[in-house]
Amino acid sequence: MHDSTPSAARQQRGKAAIDAAHAGIAREDEGKVSALISDSYGVDNVEALDIHTNYHAERIMSALEKRARENGMGKDAFDAKVQELDVASQAYQVATGQLAEAAAVDIMFRNLYRMESKGGENDRYVNFYG
Numbered sequence: 160m161h162d163s164t165p166s167a168a169r170q171q172r173g174k175a176a177i178d179a180a181h182a183g184i185a186r187e188d189e190g191k192v193s194a195l196i197s198d199s200y201g202v203d204n205v206e207a208l209d210i211h212t213n214y215h216a217e218r219i220m221s222a223l224e225k226r227a228r229e230n231g232m233g234k235d236a237f238d239a240k241v242q243e244l245d246v247a248s249q250a251y252q253v254a255t256g257q258l259a260e261a262a263a264v265d266i267m268f269r270n271l272y273r274m275e276s277k278g279g280e281n282d283r284y285v286n287f288y289g
Contacts, residue, residue, distance in 0.1 A: 174214070176196075176199055177192070177196065177210075177211070177214045180192045180195045180196070180199075186256050186258075186259045187256050188256065189211075189253065189254055189255060189256035190255060190256055192211055192254075193207045193208045193211045193254065194207070196210050196211055208251075208254060208255070211254040212247065212250045212251045212253075212254040213250070214254075215250040215253040215254050215260060215263075216246050216247060216249075216250035218260060219246055219249060219250055219253070219260065219263050219264055219267060220241070220246060222260075222264045223241070223246075223264055223267050223268060223271070224237055224241075226264065226268050227268065227271055230272075232271070232275060236275070237271070240271055240274045240275065241271070243274065244267055244270055244271070246267065249263040249266065249267060250263070
């Protein structure tokens with residue numbers, strides 16, 4: 160039987176602990192996750208935010224790669240183009256509650272699409288917002 164008490168959650172480590180800390184929180188509560196990381200790992204707030212940001216960067220990259228693949232972008236093209244994106248900045252905004260993770264993925268995908276299409280007439284985002 161699995162113990163679901165808060166002390167059991169604090170005993171988890173790594174990605175599982177951060178996943179558990181994110182369960183059911185709103186975007187505005189992301190800062191609380193960094194505090195939980197700080198307490199759980201015994202690190203200062205700056206390092207906790209760094210851990211939290213890296214967690215979101217990995218999730219954003221995974222979702223972005225999946226979406227790119229689903230839309231026909233090959234791995235080599237993805238790997239080349241993603242180097243030009245500022246994933247760390249988007250992840251930081253997610254970790255501090257300024258941006259929802261899904262929105263970060265959308266922004267990054269739109270930027271990938273623009274690079275792939277070179278901003279052509281078929282870019283519905285440019286046509287709509289431009």
